[in-house]
Amino acid sequence: MDVLLQQFFNLDIMAKALPLVLQGLKTTLLICLIVIPMGLIGGVLVALASRSTVRALRVSVTLLVDLMRALPPLVVLILVYSGLPFLGLRISPLTAVVIAFFLNNAAYYGEIIRAGIESVPAGQWEAARSTGLRADQAFTWVILPQGLRNVLPDLVSNTVEVVKLTSLASVVSLQEMLYSADMARSLTFNASPIVLAALIYFALLWPAVRLVSRLEHAAAR
Amino acid sequence: MSEASELSAGGTGTMRPPHPLLDIRGLHKSFGTIEVLKGIDLAVSPGELVFLIGPSGSGKSTLLRCYNRLEEASGGSIWFDGQEVLADRIDINALRRRMGMVFQSFNLYPHMTALGNVTLALRKVLKKPRAEAERIGMAALEGVGLAHKAASYPGELSGGQQQRVAIARASALEPGLMLFDEPTSALDPELVGSVLQAMRDMRAAGMTMLVVSHEMRFAREAADRVVFMDGGVIVEQGPPEQIFGSPRHERTRAFVSEVAR
Ligand SMILES: Nc1ncnc2c1ncn2[C@@H]1O[C@H](COP(=O)(O)OP(=O)(O)O)[C@@H](O)[C@H]1O
Ligand SMILES: [Mg+2]
Numbered sequence: 092m093d094v095l096l097q098q099f100f101n102l103d104i105m106a107k108a109l110p111l112v113l114q115g116l117k118t119t120l121l122i123c124l125i126v127i128p129m130g131l132i133g134g135v136l137v138a139l140a141s142r143s144t145v146r147a148l149r150v151s152v153t154l155l156v157d158l159m160r161a162l163p164p165l166v167v168l169i170l171v172y173s174g175l176p177f178l179g180l181r182i183s184p185l186t187a188v189v190i191a192f193f194l195n196n197a198a199y200y201g202e203i204i205r206a207g208i209e210s211v212p213a214g215q216w217e218a219a220r221s222t223g224l225r226a227d228q229a230f231t232w233v234i235l236p237q238g239l240r241n242v243l244p245d246l247v248s249n250t251v252e253v254v255k256l257t258s259l260a261s262v263v264s265l266q267e268m269l270y271s272a273d274m275a276r277s278l279t280f281n282a283s284p285i286v287l288a289a290l291i292y293f294a295l296l297w298p299a300v301r302l303v304s305r306l307e308h309a310a311a312r
Numbered sequence: 313m314s315e316a317s318e319l320s321a322g323g324t325g326t327m328r329p330p331h332p333l334l335d336i337r338g339l340h341k342s343f344g345t346i347e348v349l350k351g352i353d354l355a356v357s358p359g360e361l362v363f364l365i366g367p368s369g370s371g372k373s374t375l376l377r378c379y380n381r382l383e384e385a386s387g388g389s390i391w392f393d394g395q396e397v398l399a400d401r402i403d404i405n406a407l408r409r410r411m412g413m414v415f416q417s418f419n420l421y422p423h424m425t426a427l428g429n430v431t432l433a434l435r436k437v438l439k440k441p442r443a444e445a446e447r448i449g450m451a452a453l454e455g456v457g458l459a460h461k462a463a464s465y466p467g468e469l470s471g472g473q474q475q476r477v478a479i480a481r482a483s484a485l486e487p488g489l490m491l492f493d494e495p496t497s498a499l500d501p502e503l504v505g506s507v508l509q510a511m512r513d514m515r516a517a518g519m520t521m522l523v524v525s526h527e528m529r530f531a532r533e534a535a536d537r538v539v540f541m542d543g544g545v546i547v548e549q550g551p552p553e554q555i556f557g558s559p560r561h562e563r564t565r566a567f568v569s570e571v572a573r
Contacts, residue, residue, distance in 0.1 A: 223437040
C-alpha cells in the first residue's frame with residue numbers, strides 16, 4: 092500500500108513536477124484553442140460541401156471523411172509530420188499537429204453538423220427564402236443555429252474527444268501536458284506526475300462529460 | 313413604399329386599375345414526367361382577394377410556390393408589378409420580399425422570439441438598423457394583436473398565435489401581394505377565428521391576397537373571386553355566390569358539396 096502511494100500519489104514529487112506539467116497544460120490549451128475553432132469551421136465547410144450540387148466537391152469530401160474515419164489519428168499525425176518534409180516542406184511540431192487535427196476534426200465535426208443541418212425541416216429554409224433572405228443569409232441565421240442546437244450533445248462530446256486526442260502531440264515532441272508529465276516521470280522515476288496530468292485532464296473534461304449526459308437526457312425527454 | 317402597395321392601398325373601392333398586379337399566362341410545371349400544372353392563366357388585380365380551392369393534389373401549393381420561385385416553373389410567364397418573374401436576371405430576393413408568403417405549418421424560426429422572427433428580414437434584407445427594425449416589427453405584431461408576445465418563443469405560443477406572428481413576419485416587409493397556403497388547416501377549430509381576423513384586417517387595409525383555403529364561410533364573406541382548380545387546370549372561376557351557389561361545372565359542384573358537408 093505504501094509503495095502504491097509512493098509511486099503514484101507522491102505529493103512531494105507532484106509538487107515538484109507541477110510547474111512543468113502546468114507549462115504543458117498551457118500548450119495543451121493553446122492547441123485546443125487553435126484546433127477546436129478551426130475544426131468547427133472546417134466542419135461547417137465539410138457539411139456544406141457534402142450537400143453541394145457540385146459532384147466533384149461531394150466526392151472529394153466523402154473521400155476525406157472516409158479516410159479520416161478509417162485511419163488512426165496517430166497515423167495521420169505522423170504522416171503529416173514526417174511525410175511533408177519529403178515534399179520539401181519543413182514544418183514545426185505545432186504546425187503538424189494543427190494540420191493533422193484540422194483534417195481529422197473537419198471530418199468528424201462535419202458529419203455531426205451535416206446531420207444537424209439535415210434535421211432542420213425544409214419549411215424553415217422556404218420561410219427564410221420567402222422573405223427575401225439570400226441562401227447564405229438563410230443558412231447563417233436560420234438553418235445553422237437550429238442545426239447546431241439539434242446536435243449539441245454530439246458536438247460537445249466530440250470536443251471532449253478532441254481535447255483528449257491533443258495528447259497525441261507528445262509523439263511529435265510537442266511539449267503539451269502529457270509530454271511534460273512523462274518527462275517529469277522519467278526524471279523522477281515515479282508515476283506521480285502522470286497521475287497529476289490525469290487529474291488535470293479529469294478536472295478539465297468532467298464538467299463537459301456531465302454536460303453531455305444532461306443534454307442527452309434533455310433531448311430524450 | 314413600393315408601387316404595388318401604393319396601388320393596392322388605393323384599390324379597395326370600386327375602381328379597378330387597368331393592369332393586374334399578378335398576371336400568370338400558360339403556366340406549366342412538371343416534376344419529372346408528372347405534369348402538375350397544365351397551363352394556368354390567372355390575373356389578380358390590386359386590392360383583390362382571390363380564393364383558390366380544389367381537391368388535395370390539384371396543384372394549388374405548387375402554383376403559389378411558382379410565383380415566388382420556391383419552385384421553378386417549367387413553362388409560361390408570370391408578371392408581378394410590371395416585372396417578369398421568370399426572367400433570368402431578376403433580383404429574386406427583392407421580388408420575394410414583395411410577395412409575402414404564409415405557410416400551413418407556420419414555419420416560424422423556433423430559436424428566435426416572435427419579434428426576432430419578424431425583424432430578421434427587415435435587418436438582413438432591407439438593412440434596417442436594429443432600432444428601426446424593432447419599431448416596425450412591434451407595429452406589425454401590434455397589427456395582429458400580439459405585441460404583448462414579442463418576447464415569446466414560438467414554442468410558447470398557440471398555433472393561432474404562431475400563424476399570426478408568421479403573418480406579421482411577412483407583412484412587416486410591406487409586400488405588394490400576400491400568398492396564403494392553407495393558413496388555418498393546421499389549427500384547432502377554436503384558433504381559426506383569430507387568424508381569419510388578421511387576414512380580414514389585412515384585406516381592409518387594401519392588401520392584395522391570394523388564398524388557398526377551404527374556409528368557405530370566409531370565402532363567401534371576403535373573397536372577390538373564387539378559383540376552382542382540379543388536376544392542374546383551372547376548371548371554373550367567378551364570384552363566391554356563383555362558385556358556391558350555382559357552379560357551372562359538374563366537378564366544381566361535386567367538390568363544393570363535398571367540402572360543404
Ligand atoms: N417536390 C415535388 N416532387 C414531386 N411531386 C410533387 C412535388 N411537390 C408536389 N408534387 C405533386 O404535385 C401534385 C400537386 O401537389 P400540390 O401542389 O401540393 O397540391 P395541393 O396543394 O393542391 O394539394 C401532387 O400530386 C404532388 O404529389
Ligand atoms: Mg397544398
